[in-house]
Amino acid sequence: MSPRNQKNNRPLKDTTTDFFLKIIEKEKDQTSKDTSSKESVNEKKVKAIDTGARFYNYMNQLLDKILSSKVSITILSFVMAAVLFYSVSGKDILTSPTSGATLENVPVYVENLDDSLEASGIPESVSVVLVGPSLDIYKTNFSRDYQVYLDLQDLDEGDYVLNLRTRNFPESLQVVSIPSSIKVTLAKKVTRTFDLGYRFINEDQLDSKYSVSVNQMDLDTVELRASEETLSRVETVEACIDVSDKTEDFEQNARIRAYDSNGEELNVEMSPESVHVTCQVSSYSKTVPIHVNLVGNLPTGYQVSQYTLSQSEVTIFGLEEQLNEIQQVEVDVDITDLKSSTTMTNLALKKIAGINKFSQDAIDVSVEIEKVITKKFDNIPIKVLNNSRDYKVSFAGQGQNASVSVTGTEDKINTLKVDNIQATIDIDGLDVGTHQVNVKIAGDDETLTMKLLSSSKVTINIERN
Structure with a gap:
């Protein structure tokens, strides 16, 4: 058979059927792919949900741990405060031009x-x-x-x-x-020499049963260098002795400081800057009364009717042999120009030699001021004192009586009688004969002011009985 015949004898294919078969196969492949894709998406969703749940559980456990720890709460608060601070003002701080x-x-x-x-x-x-x-x-x-x-x-x-x-x-x-x-x-700057004293510091840290006295200071003067104006303000120069927790005798180098009248430290140069001191610690004490010294004068027509102390006694500390000589402690009360009652607070007790410290350094004093009147009292009989030899004493003229003016509050003056006023002469040591003697007056109330109006001297004749 010729080649031409062979070519013509090849089987014929249905091209339309093949086309549809290919389309069907593609759809199957696409359907398979879509199904696989959907399954993959579903798996991812499940995994994402599972991961989110695990993270949620983890955060709950973490927060439980944080809230159960004070340190963690403190750190978290600080972080939140920092975030809040920045959100409120941080932007201004960083970006504000001016x-x-x-x-x-x-x-x-x-x-x-x-x-x-x-x-x-x-x-x-x-x-x-x-x-x-x-x-x-x-x-x-x-x-x-x-x-x-x-x-x-x-x-x-x-x-x-x-x-x-x-x-x-x-x-x-x-x-x-x-x-x-x-x-x-x-x-x-000029240089001047000042006397050196001392003061105790940190006394609040010294046991109340102890007191400290200074046996020796190596210096008694010190040189200060400053301007004349500054040196004129120097009231005291003192070694500051630290007595905190002292229970037995001690020595120390105490720093020296200068103070003005208000107790304020002044900025001056000093030579030397410290002094060696030897101190003794004692536990002896005794209680003594407080005596008031009225200082100054009231205006005319006023008088102190009475005064009251916040405490009448105080305990003093020091060496026994020195305290035995001290019977009272004094406090000065300045009544200058007072016209009404007042209470003066924190008045310092006067510390004299031998007293190391007080149980209380200052007291309050209430002073009652009243207007006063003056009244004259006549025919006050003059009494003779110290007539130990029983002489006969006679007065020349009308000298046997005295006249006195008494100044005091109206209430006291109205109740005052002649019997409350004493006029006396003293003939101690006088012999028989004529003498001139002084007349003295006194009253029962020390708050009243008395003045002798009649002669302060009288003539008397002394005879034997």
């Missing part, structure tokens, strides 16, 4: 002061106003390495108005101190 703030109590440093001069009028601290970027102000508040200072280079004695200077502030800030300038006085 802001302002005031620094209070910034110390003032003094530089280049001549050692021979004393500077006065310089404040210990000032306020500083800052204007500029908020972040720089914020950092400055935390850094604290800035300074306000006063340069006294090459200045001599005299008065000056000087500007305060600043340093270590960011250049981006405008810095103004308040005040920005001050008046400064520079005065020459």
